Amino acid sequence: MPGSATRNARRTERYLDGLVAADERRAAEIPVDTDMDPAIRVAARQLRAGLVRVHPSFRFEEALAARLAAAADRMKAGLPAELPSAPVAGGTLTAFRGTGAAVADLGVVVVGAAVAESAATPPIGLSHSAATVVRGLTDVAARPRRPLIVGGVGVASAAISLGAVYVAWRHSHPTSGRMSRAVRAAHGRVSHSGRRGSGVVNEILGVVS
Amino acid sequence: MSRPVLATSEEGARPARLDRDRGLVEAARRDPSRFDALYRKYLAQVYSYSYYELRDHHAAEDATERVFMQALAGLPRFEERVDAFIASRPVTAASGSASDMADISTFRVWLFRIARNVVANERRTDRRRPVSPLEDAIGLHAPDDVAETVAAREAGSAAWQAVARLPEDRRRAVILRFVDEMSTAEIAAVLGRSEGAVRVLLHRALRSVAEDLRRQLS
Numbered sequence: 154m155p156g157s158a159t160r161n162a163r164r165t166e167r168y169l170d171g172l173v174a175a176d177e178r179r180a181a182e183i184p185v186d187t188d189m190d191p192a193i194r195v196a197a198r199q200l201r202a203g204l205v206r207v208h209p210s211f212r213f214e215e216a217l218a219a220r221l222a223a224a225a226d227r228m229k230a231g232l233p234a235e236l237p238s239a240p241v242a243g244g245t246l247t248a249f250r251g252t253g254a255a256v257a258d259l260g261v262v263v264v265g266a267a268v269a270e271s272a273a274t275p276p277i278g279l280s281h282s283a284a285t286v287v288r289g290l291t292d293v294a295a296r297p298r299r300p301l302i303v304g305g306v307g308v309a310s311a312a313i314s315l316g317a318v319y320v321a322w323r324h325s326h327p328t329s330g331r332m333s334r335a336v337r338a339a340h341g342r343v344s345h346s347g348r349r350g351s352g353v354v355n356e357i358l359g360v361v362s
Numbered sequence: 363m364s365r366p367v368l369a370t371s372e373e374g375a376r377p378a379r380l381d382r383d384r385g386l387v388e389a390a391r392r393d394p395s396r397f398d399a400l401y402r403k404y405l406a407q408v409y410s411y412s413y414y415e416l417r418d419h420h421a422a423e424d425a426t427e428r429v430f431m432q433a434l435a436g437l438p439r440f441e442e443r444v445d446a447f448i449a450s451r452p453v454t455a456a457s458g459s460a461s462d463m464a465d466i467s468t469f470r471v472w473l474f475r476i477a478r479n480v481v482a483n484e485r486r487t488d489r490r491r492p493v494s495p496l497e498d499a500i501g502l503h504a505p506d507d508v509a510e511t512v513a514a515r516e517a518g519s520a521a522w523q524a525v526a527r528l529p530e531d532r533r534r535a536v537i538l539r540f541v542d543e544m545s546t547a548e549i550a551a552v553l554g555r556s557e558g559a560v561r562v563l564l565h566r567a568l569r570s571v572a573e574d575l576r577r578q579l580s
Contacts, residue, residue: 162561165568166546173543193565196524196572203521204540207413208406213423217430221401224434225394234394234435 164189165197172201381442383469390437397434404470405430407542408477414537415481417526425484429477436476442468471551474538478552524574525567532567535560 164186175183185194208214224234381387383400390397408429413422525536531553538544538552546564550557 158562158565159558162558162565165565166561169539169564190569190572192572192576193568196521196568196575199521199575200525200536200540200568200571203519204414204525204537206406206541207410209409209419209423209426214402214405217405217427218398218401220427221397221430221434222395224431225397228394228434235431 161190165193168194169197172197176201381468384442387437387440387442387469390434394434394437397437400433400469401430404473407470408473410541411474411477411537412481412484414541415534416484421484425477425480428480429473432476432480433473440469440472468551470544471548474542474544474548474552475554478534520575520578521571524571524578527574528567528570532563532570535563536567536571539564 167186168183168189171183171185175181228234383403386396386399386403390400405426409422409426412425412429413419416422416425525533528536534553535549538549539546544552546557546560549564550560553560555563
């Protein structure tokens with residue numbers, strides 16, 4: 154035989170079930186156990202009316218749907234659903250390339266990843282971060298050097314030289330067309346310095362026609 | 363709705379009930395992108411639970427995101443245990459909840475267990491978060507009648523204030539019962555307590571709310 158507390162709890166449960174069922178079928182009448190405390194009935198009705206379900210914003214719903222879809226794609230690709238979260242604190246010290254001797258002069262960039270906290274005790278006289286730099290530099294020095302890449306100045310210089318060679322070559326190899334002969338004859342009448350000029354250019358460049 | 367089917371066992375055929383979300387769950391297991399249907403179905407419920415527990419929109423959004431991400435990642439490990447769930451609760455005429463069996467979703471119970479853990483973690487890690495009143499939630503579905511709106515808002519506010527003063531376990535049970543419309547069996551499964559304990563929890567919660575409302579009126 155259940156105790157009075159259990160009986161009252163079951164009455165309350167039946168009333169709550171009736172409340173939900175009445176709402177579902179939009180009925181005003183709710184079956185009531187006469188032994189039930191009326192104050193509990195009022196409280197139940199008030200909670201039923203007051204505690205509404207809240208929907209998040211549409212923007213949040215769609216944004217989360219997109220993130221879940223991306224996670225689902227990762228799962229299909231055999232990757233973990235959740236991306237490893239980027240650590241907020243700390244950072245990795247990345248040293249510019251250089252020789253290990255000039256540690257003090259090296260530039261250091263924090264690129265925003267976690268520093269390995271399990272690093273060994275730093276050498277005496279160096280802070281923990283400086284020791285991390287030194288360890289990184291020894292790794293860098295061990296790698297083969299990359300080939301030297303000549304930049305824009307060298308390319309521009311070569312282009313100018315080739316252009317000058319082409320101009321000189323065109324001077325020393327006049328075309329044999331009728332129009333060209335007429336132009337050369339007219340040019341020769343005005344001045345003879347052009348021929349001499351081209352000869353000077355040829356001498357300067359050392360181009361043998 | 364759960365579908366009764368015949369399941370064969372050593373004793374012969376016996377009726378077994380399937381999770382009402384079984385189709386959606388199986389589709390999502392085959393193709394994780396189909397999880398979207400489950401997400402849309404339970405978004406408001408999970409969000410409401412988080413919101414009523416945390417009382418902050420941003421915190422509720424964070425918690426909701428975490429819940430669904432964890433659910434998606436853990437879906438391959440989810441086990442439908444609807445039979446065990448039903449078998450653990452004797453259905454008697456006195457319980458009056460035979461209809462509960464038609465509404466059982468072990469997926470929903472599983473999802474809300476995740477939600478309960480996420481919200482508990484959130485509350486534990488950020489105790490100092492300022493608590494804002496929940497009046498925003500009241501009156502979202504405002505009818506045209508202004509007087510009715512005001513009355514409903516006041517009643518809702520009074521009800522919420524009474525609920526907010528409840529001890530944690532009673533408040534949680536009330537939210538699951540009234541906001542998420544869970545049955546006693548489902549609440550028991552989510553909270554990890556017996557149905558009898560949940561029944562008593564709800565009854566005592568309602569009694570406290572009734573006393574609180576009476577005090578507010580007087």
